[in-house]
Amino acid sequence: MSFIVTFLNGLSLGGVYALIALGYTMVYGIAKMLNFAHGDIIMVGGYVLFVFISLTGQPILAIIIAAFLCSLLGISMEKAAYKPLRGASPLAVLITAIGVSYFLQSLAQIIFGAAPKFVIIADLGVITFGELVIPVYSVITLAISILIMIALSLFIKFTKTGRAMIAVSEDKAAAQIMGINVNTIITVTFLIGSFLAAVASVFYLLKAPNISPTFGSKPGIKAFTAAVIGGIGSIPGAMLGGFLLGIVEVFSNSVPAIAPYTDAIEFLILIVILLVRPTGILGKKRREKV
Amino acid sequence: MENVLETNNLGIAFGGLKACENVNITIKKNEIYGLIGPNGAGKTTVFNILTGVYQPTWGSFKLDGEEIKNLSQEKINQKGIARTFQNIRLFNNMSVVRNVMVGLHNRKEYKCGFFTSALRLPKHFKVEKEMRSKAKELLDIFGLLEERNNLACNLPYGKQRKLEIARALATNPKLLLLDEPAAGMNPNETMELAETIKLIRDKFDMTILLIDHDLKFVSGLCDRITVLNFGQVLAEGNISDVLNNKDVIEAYIGKQEEL
């Protein structure tokens, strides 16, 4: 019985990871860069929720504002730090992204202090089915994240912008010749990714209602790991990797003997998968032309 | 005359796609051999097999009578096949002379262990000095001596091509593979390049296999050629025979009916 609850919790955590991983993977596929600061958008989302819930007491309003501000942050981050470096060496872009991440964390610490703040969005309680005690947030998280993933897949498959995104990720130069504005597409990608991160921050706070400046780094690194496991650049890969990692994490945490080593186990899975398949489970093989 | 390179039904498939198959090329010592064919005919793929970038799916090849199998790129280079690239690949942020010195790295006479270098034993200085003068000697042949302290990426295009050849020669190969050496050059530069390639053959007693599209360039330079089309050998032999071959004309210009 407890197995089912653990599995459900794993899926729900996996859904959150998948949402964040989608941000990493889309940015990687389209802008060909790892946005190291992606996790910190979650943190910013958390603080925005904290501020607006304490100011207005209206969780829904706070969530909308958080989603809006995070998207804005994602876009301005791209414009200010990454756009000047488009075409520079990948190492330079990666280091800049690390700088942005460091900057956001430090800024949050100056404004809000290092001590955690408590944010209660809503108390959802549990549902009981006979012996099963299922936390409601798990169900909601899983349902909403699956809905968002379906919506995103439909968006990419059936809208003009979505198809342009695929084109840009396949071949930037060719897409440009076909009249696609690459800059707009990259902006849209950052917008979607940051929006997803904001949603993830809501789910995170539903689960554990405290937030600190480094709030985003752990889910960030985990989701990043998930994206790489699934094959970075691949949207189904990010979802697969997210769910896989979420389930592994929850199950590993449920066994007291190995619980302290959960992080190590997850990273070990990453290393092993990369050694077997250097571009992740669903990643495309990149054969460098000679 | 002995054969420097001998390929035996060489072929490779990527998934279901046969990039080339049944490629048989025999190159004699001191020969300049041409490999031509339309775009996508598999010419560079053959180069990549010969240099160990890809392992052949079928067949094998011999260098100087020795069968080369399952060797890494660096091992094949050490056995004696050096190459240049279609899109120039220099060590851009290193000076011209250092580019050539990297080429000299594996020569026996410049052997110098890791600890010898870390501890700066006298041998290190001796080797460094010899390598530098050898590199300068090579650069002089290619008219690059004056530019030796410039960064490789700052050289003009034609000189970058020459530097790449000099670097390949520095590894002391038995066989030199040139991948479209005349690409992007104007007629004057192309002519000069043809002279340089002949000079290399004579001065270094070198055997050369080259790819190019420019039939004029190839026919003025090569002793024999092989024509590839869709991964298959279309014709091979002396220039004049091959260029009058009906299949070759068809592959290049198309069938008469189509016109």
Add this chain to the structure above:
Amino acid sequence: MKDKSKFKLKHFINYIVIGAATIIFTILNFTGVLGLSEQFLLEKITIAIILAVSLGLVVGFLGELSLGHAGFMCIGAYIGGKISALLSSSSLGTGLPNLLISIIVGGIAAAIAGVAIGLPALRLKGDYLAIVTLAFGEIVKTLFLNSSDESFGGPIGLETPRYDRNHLFIIGFVLVLVMLAIIQNIIRSKHGRAITSIRDSEIAARATGINVTRYKLLVFALSAFFAGIAGVLYSFSNYRVQCTKFDYNYSIEILVMVVLGGMGSVNGSILSATLITFLQVQLASILTGDLAVLQNIFYALVLILIVIYNNAPALKGFRETHNLKTFFSKLFKKKKEDVDPSLVKDDEAKWNRIPTKINMDELLSMDVKVTESTMKPDKDKGGSS
């Protein structure tokens, strides 16, 4: 050669400066001018220099990004610290032999880990390798965090014997000199050329016969070895080694030092490691509590600005006309003109030379790759042909 003497001075300037600093501080120490806090600062600076220069070897010369440098340091600190704790209870005591043995064992333990992380480095590149090194650092941290009390102290940390404060910083300086000698000798040898050739184009390096596998493993092992030594020094300079210190942020801090000093510049790394550590310690007394993060904001901004300035394709022309080198050559204009062109040193590439002819590749791809044509300092990593 005629220009030998000039050549040498430039190559030895960092030994001379650090050697002089060692002597001056030793004398100051014996006259009693140096207090405890100054000694501690000097220890920290030597540790930072070792970390920055050794990471610079991977990032600046091999061209791979490692985000797990603190992990190697962590291994060195724990293993070296444990060895020294064991030895100090034996007849050896806490003297110099103890320190030397711990340093060598700690360094070797880290080097072994370096080879272990270098193995995936053979298959993975760029972003993928960066995430693996990051994961490695976290794994190391987790393992030590969950170690038993008797072995490495778990979350409380490992108690290590402190070394005599009057001598530890001198040993630190000596280690810096030893490391500089080894790393610079290698960089300036044929092996160093092989390493930089891998950075510039791995494909061409392989085709030129360079044993890429061997050199990658070597660089990772060497870099980890010195990071491990820095860790052992750290354990001697503190009462307790706690793995929370060696987190991802610490790796980033070291990376900032390397980037700030200039990729591929040993002297730059030394200078920035010294400055940043000095500033940190000075600022720590002024900025307390959450305000201490102000300096992190400063690092972050400096990091972003420097990388953009050095790499932005749009700023290429600006960089060529406004850089330190041209600035100095303007300052010493007269002197420059006197130099006989034949005396120009062999290795010194002329960075500011503008190509006389337009690169045909760029010209041909101009219309096609509007965003990509103007940049590409490195044609290889773009990967298209």
